[in-house]
Amino acid sequence: MGRYIIKRLLQGIPLLFFISLILFLLMLNVGDPVATMGGRRVTRRADYERLRRQLGLDQPVYLQYAYWLLGNDWTKIDLDGDGVAETTGTRRGVLRGDLGISLLNRKPVIEVIGERLPNTLILMVASELVIVIGALLVGVFSALRQYSIMDNLITAILFIGYSMPIFFVALISMFIFAVLFKRWGLPYLPTVGMFDPQAGKTTAQVLWHMVLPVLSISIISFAAYSRYIRSTMLEVMGQDYIRTAKSKGLPRSEVVFIHALKNASLPIVTVIGLDLPLLLGGAVVTERIFAWPGMGRLFLDHVDRVDMPVIMGILMLVSLAVVVFQILTDIVYAWLDPRIRYEK
Amino acid sequence: MGQLVWRRFRRHKMAIFGAVTLILLFIYSIGGALIFPESYANFADTPLRLTAPNLQHPFGTDTIGRDVLARTIYGGQISLMIGMLAVLIEVVLGILVGALAGYYGGIVDSILMRITEAMLNIPEIFLLIVMAKFFGGEIPEVDLFGRTFSGSVIVIVLIIGLTSWMYLARIVRAQFLSLKENDFVLAARATGTSNFEIIFRHILPNSIAPIIVSATLGVANAILAEAYISFLGLGVQPPTATWGNMLDGANNYLESAPWLWFFPGLLILLTVLSINFLGDGLRDALDPHSRAA
Numbered sequence: 289m290g291r292y293i294i295k296r297l298l299q300g301i302p303l304l305f306f307i308s309l310i311l312f313l314l315m316l317n318v319g320d321p322v323a324t325m326g327g328r329r330v331t332r333r334a335d336y337e338r339l340r341r342q343l344g345l346d347q348p349v350y351l352q353y354a355y356w357l358l359g360n361d362w363t364k365i366d367l368d369g370d371g372v373a374e375t376t377g378t379r380r381g382v383l384r385g386d387l388g389i390s391l392l393n394r395k396p397v398i399e400v401i402g403e404r405l406p407n408t409l410i411l412m413v414a415s416e417l418v419i420v421i422g423a424l425l426v427g428v429f430s431a432l433r434q435y436s437i438m439d440n441l442i443t444a445i446l447f448i449g450y451s452m453p454i455f456f457v458a459l460i461s462m463f464i465f466a467v468l469f470k471r472w473g474l475p476y477l478p479t480v481g482m483f484d485p486q487a488g489k490t491t492a493q494v495l496w497h498m499v500l501p502v503l504s505i506s507i508i509s510f511a512a513y514s515r516y517i518r519s520t521m522l523e524v525m526g527q528d529y530i531r532t533a534k535s536k537g538l539p540r541s542e543v544v545f546i547h548a549l550k551n552a553s554l555p556i557v558t559v560i561g562l563d564l565p566l567l568l569g570g571a572v573v574t575e576r577i578f579a580w581p582g583m584g585r586l587f588l589d590h591v592d593r594v595d596m597p598v599i600m601g602i603l604m605l606v607s608l609a610v611v612v613f614q615i616l617t618d619i620v621y622a623w624l625d626p627r628i629r630y631e632k
Numbered sequence: 633m634g635q636l637v638w639r640r641f642r643r644h645k646m647a648i649f650g651a652v653t654l655i656l657l658f659i660y661s662i663g664g665a666l667i668f669p670e671s672y673a674n675f676a677d678t679p680l681r682l683t684a685p686n687l688q689h690p691f692g693t694d695t696i697g698r699d700v701l702a703r704t705i706y707g708g709q710i711s712l713m714i715g716m717l718a719v720l721i722e723v724v725l726g727i728l729v730g731a732l733a734g735y736y737g738g739i740v741d742s743i744l745m746r747i748t749e750a751m752l753n754i755p756e757i758f759l760l761i762v763m764a765k766f767f768g769g770e771i772p773e774v775d776l777f778g779r780t781f782s783g784s785v786i787v788i789v790l791i792i793g794l795t796s797w798m799y800l801a802r803i804v805r806a807q808f809l810s811l812k813e814n815d816f817v818l819a820a821r822a823t824g825t826s827n828f829e830i831i832f833r834h835i836l837p838n839s840i841a842p843i844i845v846s847a848t849l850g851v852a853n854a855i856l857a858e859a860y861i862s863f864l865g866l867g868v869q870p871p872t873a874t875w876g877n878m879l880d881g882a883n884n885y886l887e888s889a890p891w892l893w894f895f896p897g898l899l900i901l902l903t904v905l906s907i908n909f910l911g912d913g914l915r916d917a918l919d920p921h922s923r924a925a
Contacts, residue, residue, distance in 0.1 A: 306750035311762070318765040447646075451852070451905040453859050456897040459883060467887045479886070569757035573860060577883050588864065591761055603758055610753045 289622065296615045307607045308382075311600060312353050319594035321345070321391050341367060343391070356388070356600070357381055382604065388597030392590065397601040401583065407482065408571055408582035414498060415505040415567060416560065419513055422506070423556075427517025428549060434522060442514075450511035454570050458504040458577045465500060480579045501578045505570045509563050516559055521552040554625050561617025565610050640917040647913020650906035657903055661708030673702035674871045682889050692891035694878070704895055707873035711855055712903070714789050714874065718854040721793025723847050726800025731831050733801070734808025745805070752798045757860060763791040764866040782872040792857045800846050807839035841918040848914055852907035859900050875900045 322339045340346050344355055344365070360377025367375045380386035387397035426446075430439040449457075462479045469476035477500050478484065483493035524530065525548055533543045572584035579585070583602060590598040641647060677697040685692040691700035733744040751759070767787045811817065812835060820830050855875075861867040862876030870877060875896040882893035 302746065303749055303753065306746050307753055310747070310750055311754065314762050314766050317767075318762060447908065448901070448905060451908050452901055453856055453863075453897070453904075455860070455863050455879060455883075456893075456901060459879075459886065459893050459897065462883070462886055463890055467890075565753070565755035569755045572757050572761075573863070576864065587758070588761070591765060599762070603754065603762070606758060607754050610755065614753075 292622070293615075293619055296618060300611050300615055303611055304604075304608065307611075308357070308604060309353070311603050311607075312356065313349075315596050315600055316349065318591070318596070318599070321594045321596055323594075355379060355381070357383055359384060359386060387601040387604075390590075390598050391595045392593055392598070397597045400598055401586070401601055401605065404581060404583045404586045407580065408575070408584060410494070411498065411501055411505065411571055411574070411580065411582060412567055414502045415509075415570075418502055418506045419510050420556065420560070422510055423513030423517055424549070424553060426510075426514040428521055428544065428552075430514070431518045431521035431525065431552075432544065446511040446514055449507045452507060454504055454508060454573045455577055457507045458500070458574060461500055461503055462577075482581060497578075497580075501574045501580055504574050504577070505567060508570065509566060512563075513556065513559060517552065517556060520555050521548065524548045524552040554621070557621050557624060558617055561613045561620075564613045568606055568609070637917045641913050644913035644916055646909040647916075650909030650913065653902060653906035654910060657708065657899070657906070658712065661705050661712060664702075664705035665709065668699070668702040668705060670706055672699065673706045673873060674698065682885070682892075684889075685891050691895045692889065694892055695881075695885070695889075700878070700891060700895055703873040703878060704875065704899055707875045707878055707896060708899060710785060710868065710872060711858060711875045711900070714785065714792070714858045714868075715851040715855040715903075717789045718792035718796070718857075719847050719850040721789065722797045722800060722850050722854070723843065725793065725797035726846075727804050727836065727843065729797065730801040730804025731808055731836065734805035735812055735827070735831050735835070737809075741805075744801075748798045748801050751795070756795055756857070759795045760791060760857060760861050761864065761866060763795060764788075764861055767791055768866070782869045784867065784869045785872060788858055788861065788867055791861075792854045796850060796853060796857070800843065800850070803842050803846055804839060807842065808835055811835045811838055845911055845915045845918060848907060849911040852904045852911070855900065855903055855907075 321343065322336060322345070337346075344352055344360070347355070355377070356379075359379045359381030361380060363377060364373040365375055365377050366373040379388065385398070387401075389395065390397055390400050393400070426442060430442045433439050465477045466479045467476075478497050479500060482497050483489045484497075487493050530543060530548055533547045534540075538547075568584075571582060572587060574580065575582045575584040576588060583605075587599065587602045590602075675698060677693065677699075679697065680689075680693050681695055681697040683689055683693045683697075689699050689701065691704065694700055694703070729744050729748065733741040733748075764787070767790060768784070773783055808831075817830060817834060820834050825834070858867060858874060859876035859879065862874055863879050865877075865880050867880075868874045868877050878896040879893050885892050
């Protein structure tokens, strides 16, 4: 097991290297950061050149990548444009935890992302909880009543949910729970932001504002998970040890929830791990619609203004999360399921 | 073989429902164009902006007074076209990468699969946004089929194709890995058939079933991807309508003009849903062993 973990971790390193390379090449043409810097228009040619030099954009691509990855404090760079490199660089590079400085507000990228990350995380964790708990209930229910009217109805609804674009779910749920409920004089849900500025950022406020975004993020994955649980549950229910448990005279609830569900819910660990990219992507759209101040909205805002260090920082962070989660998934799965043993 | 597939497909009621709905949607967006000219779909009747659905404008009008019904028709053409063209790119790329990696193995396989894996690990929507910026900028308009399209249509097709080939490449690679060990490949090689011919004339036709299924479902994903990227304002630029960009900014009119977002959203949902049903049925019909559940 120990060797397996080390092997998986070592495989992650070249993967992240490839990812960073692809992303860095894509960054080359997302726009001219100098043209939009801080909303100021740089008119003089000389200023333009100087800014490009300060940002290191005059360097060849491979050097730019090296500086981004390893930093440039080990070499001298030319800042005044006289062709002589005399100033020692100050960047420490991604490998040493320096993601650079935002071009928009001159704050370190880590700080910029760090402010928004918790807001996205609470959305993700809440959605994941809703998805897993809901999918377990629905999946077990439809597995136990296979091909009944309810099962078919649930299947149809899940297919619709699965085919819904997140923004359409969001718009419909906003319309029903905010607009219509307000019209009917019912207590209605808020649609914008994280808390009511007048009430302040209290836990109750944040929870109340979270309901609709979480619903929108959950719906698509919820459908996939429920189908998955339904099929693993059906498979497990047909196995010999379940028949033994039944014939022993155990109560049905005990057979279903203790004997069967325990094994049937194992594979869901894999799905949770593989589903992370989908959830993160869903967060981008959801945060935009609900004006939720998370990382997804940060990304969209900074893409608009070509703030390369922040864009690159978010992309790397997201990819790192995906890679790490996949490794964790494999490890947790092997640890949970004694039938699987990874050798070597 | 064909008959057997058809019989299995026919049994799948949801797939038939999907196929019929899809045909209706095509009739809607292509036949509708015979009733309303494109200039009508782009005509802004400003005094009538944000009119609720009525007899003259069954789906209402948008923020600058264009008829929403006519725009969903022309938007449907573009959305469906983007979906299919993007999948064409996806399939070509996926087959090429998967076939090369699976057939040659070794170093080719390692490099191609590392790139595939790297692309898979960047969540799709982030990749789409960055690529939209990368290939964006000033694009001239294009004339095609006697109509003028915003050049962004081509860009969107390209980026959706470029961000979605990875799953298909993996499927094709797995097929090639197992098929290339078969005797017929050995026989082809022994008779001096070129690698090119073995790949495309001997192995590829044998792995066509999963490719068809995956491509069908790919159309649904491509239409969704177009909707997402256009919804975020980075997709197809107006006046060319798509179901996605008709929704851009619609959340500002959530309360005052729900018809703005309801009809295009519903059409996207119907299309994606029927393609998913169709793909599901095709999988059961073409490849009955692939399904566990």
